[in-house]
Amino acid sequence: MxxxxxxxxxxxxxxxxxxxxxxxxxxxxxxxxxxxxxxxxxxxxxxxxxxxxxxxxxxxxxxxxxxxxxxxxxxxxxxxxxxxxxxxxxxxxxxxxxxxxxxxxxxxxxxxxxxxxxxxxxxxxxxxxxxxxxxxxxxxxxxxxxxxxxxxxxxSHFEPPVEVMGLEVCEICGEPVAKAYVRIIGTGQDIKKVCVDCSGYPEGFEK
Ligand SMILES: [Zn+2]
Ligand SMILES: [Zn+2]
Structure with missing residues (x-):
């Protein structure tokens, strides 16, 4: 080498x-x-x-x-x-x-x-x-x-993960977050797109 x-x-x-x-x-x-x-x-x-x-x-x-x-x-x-x-x-x-x-x-x-x-x-x-x-x-x-x-x-039967392009801005903390990691909180008319940390969902939860 x-x-x-x-x-x-x-x-x-x-x-x-x-x-x-x-x-x-x-x-x-x-x-x-x-x-x-x-x-x-x-x-x-x-x-x-x-x-x-x-x-x-x-x-x-x-x-x-x-x-x-x-x-x-x-x-x-x-x-x-x-x-x-x-x-x-x-x-x-x-x-x-x-x-x-x-x-x-x-x-x-x-x-x-x-x-x-x-x-x-x-x-x-x-x-x-x-x-x-x-x-x-x-x-x-x-x-x-x-x-x-x-x-x-x-x-190999490995399937590469599908890429989701683009960022959204978390409606609570204001930080840009990749679309695949955006979470929806709230109900009816009152929904927000937020990041995992602001969502209150358990850590590691993925769509
Ligand atoms: Zn070492
Ligand atoms: Zn956030």
Missing amino acids: ERELLNKMFEFHGHKCWASALGLRAGLLALEKLGVEKAKAKELYVILETGYHHAAGCFGDGVQFATGCTLGKGILIRKPRGKLAFTLIDPKQKKQIRLCFNSKIRDKILASSFMKKRKAGIPPHEIPEEEAMEVVNLVLDSPIEDVILIGEVEE
Whole structure:
């Protein structure tokens, strides 16, 4: 892998760590397997299985950087399972592939001084760079099949979410809100178009 690309990813991510490097390597492999280029708009989707409450969530940043499937573009879908795994989907070809961290390399990673310090609660950016890079290189230089469980390229039945263009202004707070998130409150003649927070509807409720 090009070091320049790796360093750009670390810059995006904020620190040097093996999990983001693993995400980068896996993301690039997934693109290659589907025969596609990094997403510029909404050509591809990623379903990311990392969770919110575990180490190595850094993996997701590597995957986003590699595939271009970023949260901001709306093409990163979270399905938290606490796994360093994701599915890359190409709706145009109706193909997908799932990749997951292979436990085969895990003991070597855990034995590193980087992981010993992480376990002791030291944040990654406070660990000497050589120690972080030792594990990064382990993940990047080991045979790919020891590092990543590579699924088959499969037929995809994924339906990309329908886009609703345009904004409305909430009649209570005055903030612009995408049409799909506008809620109607009131009855009869007295109805208002409002945002979710002003609607009083339970959070996460969607039409
Ligand atoms: Zn990280
Ligand atoms: Zn509002």
